[in-house]
Amino acid sequence: MNQMTPPAPLQIIPETAPFSQEQRSWLNGFFAGLVSLDNAVTPLSPEQGEAVMKGAAGDGDDGEAPWHDQTMPLAERMKLAEGRPIRRKMMAAMAQQDCGQCGYNCHDYSEVIANKSEARLNLCVPGGKETARMLKSLYEELEKAPAVVSAPAAAATVAPAVAPAGEPGRSRDNPAIATFLSRRQVNKPGSEKETWHIEFDLTQAGLDYVVGDSFGVFAANDLGLVDQIIAMLGASHMTEVNGKPLREVLLRDVSLSPAPDTLFELISFVTGGAQREKARALASGDDPDGDAANLDVLAALQKFAGVRPHPEAFVEALEPLQPRLYSISSSHNATPGRLSLTVDAVRYVIGKRKRLGLASTFLAERINPGDTLGVYVQKAHGFGLPQDPNTPIIMIGPGTGIAPFRAFLHDRQATRAPGRNWLFFGHQRSEYDFFYSDELNAMKASGLLTRLSLAWSRDGAEKFYVQDRMREVGRELWNWLADGAHVYVCGDAKRMAKDVERALVDITAQFGARSTDEAIAFVADLKKKGRYQQDVY
Numbered sequence: 001m002n003q004m005t006p007p008a009p010l011q012i013i014p015e016t017a018p019f020s021q022e023q024r025s026w027l028n029g030f031f032a033g034l035v036s037l038d039n040a041v042t043p044l045s046p047e048q049g050e051a052v053m054k055g056a057a058g059d060g061d062d063g064e065a066p067w068h069d070q071t072m073p074l075a076e077r078m079k080l081a082e083g084r085p086i087r088r089k090m091m092a093a094m095a096q097q098d099c100g101q102c103g104y105n106c107h108d109y110s111e112v113i114a115n116k117s118e119a120r121l122n123l124c125v126p127g128g129k130e131t132a133r134m135l136k137s138l139y140e141e142l143e144k145a146p147a148v149v150s151a152p153a154a155a156a157t158v159a160p161a162v163a164p165a166g167e168p169g170r171s172r173d174n175p176a177i178a179t180f181l182s183r184r185q186v187n188k189p190g191s192e193k194e195t196w197h198i199e200f201d202l203t204q205a206g207l208d209y210v211v212g213d214s215f216g217v218f219a220a221n222d223l224g225l226v227d228q229i230i231a232m233l234g235a236s237h238m239t240e241v242n243g244k245p246l247r248e249v250l251l252r253d254v255s256l257s258p259a260p261d262t263l264f265e266l267i268s269f270v271t272g273g274a275q276r277e278k279a280r281a282l283a284s285g286d287d288p289d290g291d292a293a294n295l296d297v298l299a300a301l302q303k304f305a306g307v308r309p310h311p312e313a314f315v316e317a318l319e320p321l322q323p324r325l326y327s328i329s330s331s332h333n334a335t336p337g338r339l340s341l342t343v344d345a346v347r348y349v350i351g352k353r354k355r356l357g358l359a360s361t362f363l364a365e366r367i368n369p370g371d372t373l374g375v376y377v378q379k380a381h382g383f384g385l386p387q388d389p390n391t392p393i394i395m396i397g398p399g400t401g402i403a404p405f406r407a408f409l410h411d412r413q414a415t416r417a418p419g420r421n422w423l424f425f426g427h428q429r430s431e432y433d434f435f436y437s438d439e440l441n442a443m444k445a446s447g448l449l450t451r452l453s454l455a456w457s458r459d460g461a462e463k464f465y466v467q468d469r470m471r472e473v474g475r476e477l478w479n480w481l482a483d484g485a486h487v488y489v490c491g492d493a494k495r496m497a498k499d500v501e502r503a504l505v506d507i508t509a510q511f512g513a514r515s516t517d518e519a520i521a522f523v524a525d526l527k528k529k530g531r532y533q534q535d536v537y
């Protein structure tokens with residue numbers, strides 16, 4: 001009988017390369033995984049080894065991300081990333097919201113693009129076209145760069161937030177089917193806002209979730225918009241594209257929102273002269289007529305009226321339709337099999353045309369009770385109730401930011417968690433915009449909601465925001481913090497989240513007897529310990 005001798009460990013990194021034994025064996029293992037054992041492998045020269053080492057150390061990258069601030073413009077973020085490896089520049093190109101819409105956080109999305117396990121460069125919804133453009137150009141740079149592998153980047157076992165091939169409904173790449181049950185408006189007539197409480201039945205999907213998670217929704221475009229586009233193309237509803245009616249493809253498969261660069265490229269191919277120049281300029285991110293920000297797909301076709309790309313080429317030039325995420329506003333423990341959202345309908349007018357936010361208006365008006373849709377649960381990363389049910393919590397959620405906190409409160413009620421609960425809610429006007437007022441008042445009466453602090457921004461002559469209310473009750477807030485309370489913030493990422501953090505720093509300085517620097521360090525430490533968590537968008 002032939003005795004199989006185990007293969008000797010593959011020695012790719014030479015003994016003379018400047019690594020510790022541990023580093024050498026890790027790198028050997030890493031490269032052994034990359035190359036087929038059937039291939040002849042030439043050990044790296046000491047110079048190549050050194051180049052890898054440089055990569056392993058991150059090309060002088062210190063691992064810090066000073067650009068990780070969602071309020072910082074792209075140009076400033078890219079400036080801070082100058083001199084860093086391409087994968088780090090890719091991270092700086094992301095919108096820095098860690099919102100999870102791409103299926104990763106900002107760091108992990110950049111790593112998987114750099115290690116080429118994710119080919120889609122257009123998944124950063126809040127970053128929009130400018131992020132996609134920057135990623136494309138960095139990717140081209142990466143392709144041209146000499147093949148020095150950045151070991152941590154290439155080896156990073158960064159998986160999508162949830163494995164795509166797993167159970168349906170656990171990632172954007174493998175949605176489950178839910179049934180739309182109902183909607184009701186949570187602001188009263190007279191409000192400047194239009195916000196809906198939306199309910200789904202999850203029994204068919206068999207999905208569960210924990211409070212703090214978000215819900216991904218695959219919406220369909222507006223039929224009126226689709227039909228206008230079909231008319232602009234001079235096509236018919238039944239025109240076939242890849243074996244499907246064009247109308248169906250435009251309704252469900254492609255984004256009709258910002259016109260992508262590829263659409264302008266296509267237009268430049270099928271037109272000439274000044275039109276062609278203009279389309280080329282738009283395709284490369286220039287704004288020749290100062291209207292680029294307003295050009296959705298229909299507006300682009302109207303701008304180049306008379307240009308009629310072939311429907312097949314047209315569809316190919318569009319981006320796939322992306323799901324949208326919403327904070328879950330219900331608790332599985334309180335209402336198993338049911339899930340609710342709190343959704344502000346996005347509607348605005350540009351020129352003479354009404355524009356509709358895709359998913360928010362789909363939920364507000366285009367889906368009917370009993371209809372089904374594709375959905376998934378996006379697990380929260382670092383946003384959830386404290387493990388100890390006795391821990392007091394302070395929740396700050398103006399506008400739709402209340403969504404996860406309604407869920408927290410229902411969960412604490414269902415699980416009889418004894419911890420104290422304090423909610424800061426604010427919106428425009430007390431008369432029209434006090435979402436869930438009956439529920440919240442009942443929770444207050446029952447003692448579940450220990451404190452309810454409200455801030456109405458348009459009731460008085462001066463704006464008054466949640467952080468103004470926080471400052472008013474700063475001493476009590478500090479006492480809760482001193483008792484170990486966890487702080488949660490949800491809602492607007494651009495302004496509110498920063499202003500609330502500033503208020504917390506000021507309260508810490510004033511009532512915690514600290515200098516501003518010490519107070520900043522205290523709040524940073526709360527974040528590090530998971531006692532200050534944000535879900536902002």
Ligand SMILES: Cc1cc2nc3c(=O)[nH]c(=O)nc-3n(C[C@H](O)[C@H](O)[C@H](O)COP(=O)(O)OP(=O)(O)OC[C@H]3O[C@@H](n4cnc5c(N)ncnc54)[C@H](O)[C@@H]3O)c2cc1C
Pocket residue numbers: 099100101214257324325326327328342343344345346347348356357358359360361400401403535536537
């Ligand atoms: C983790 C997470 C949780 C979220 N939770 C909630 C939630 O609980 N409730 C909620 O309502 N939303 C929530 N959102 C936001 C939500 O995902 C969508 O972004 C939002 O509903 C808009 O999507 P849409 O498809 O309706 O609009 P889109 O079709 O995406 O259109 C929105 C875009 O329209 C443009 N736009 C909007 N208003 C104007 C204007 N006045 N003028 C010009 N352009 C404009 C902007 O470019 C904007 O990005 C959350 C987002 C994340 C990432």
Ligand SMILES: NC(=O)c1ccc[n+]([C@@H]2O[C@H](COP(=O)([O-])OP(=O)(O)OC[C@H]3O[C@@H](n4cnc5c(N)ncnc54)[C@H](OP(=O)(O)O)[C@@H]3O)[C@@H](O)[C@H]2O)c1
Pocket residue numbers: 193344346357398399400401426427428456457458463465466467491492493494495496497499500537
């Ligand atoms: N991507 C999208 O298209 C989309 C869709 C929906 C919501 N959003 C964003 O999601 C967030 C939530 O929207 P929403 O409709 O729930 O409510 P919102 O617009 O955030 O308003 C809620 C309350 O917050 C107040 N506010 C404004 N600036 C503030 C600040 N710096 N600090 C504290 N409070 C502040 C508002 O006051 P005033 O308005 O009176 O100043 C209002 O009273 C917003 O950023 C909104 O733009 C984005």
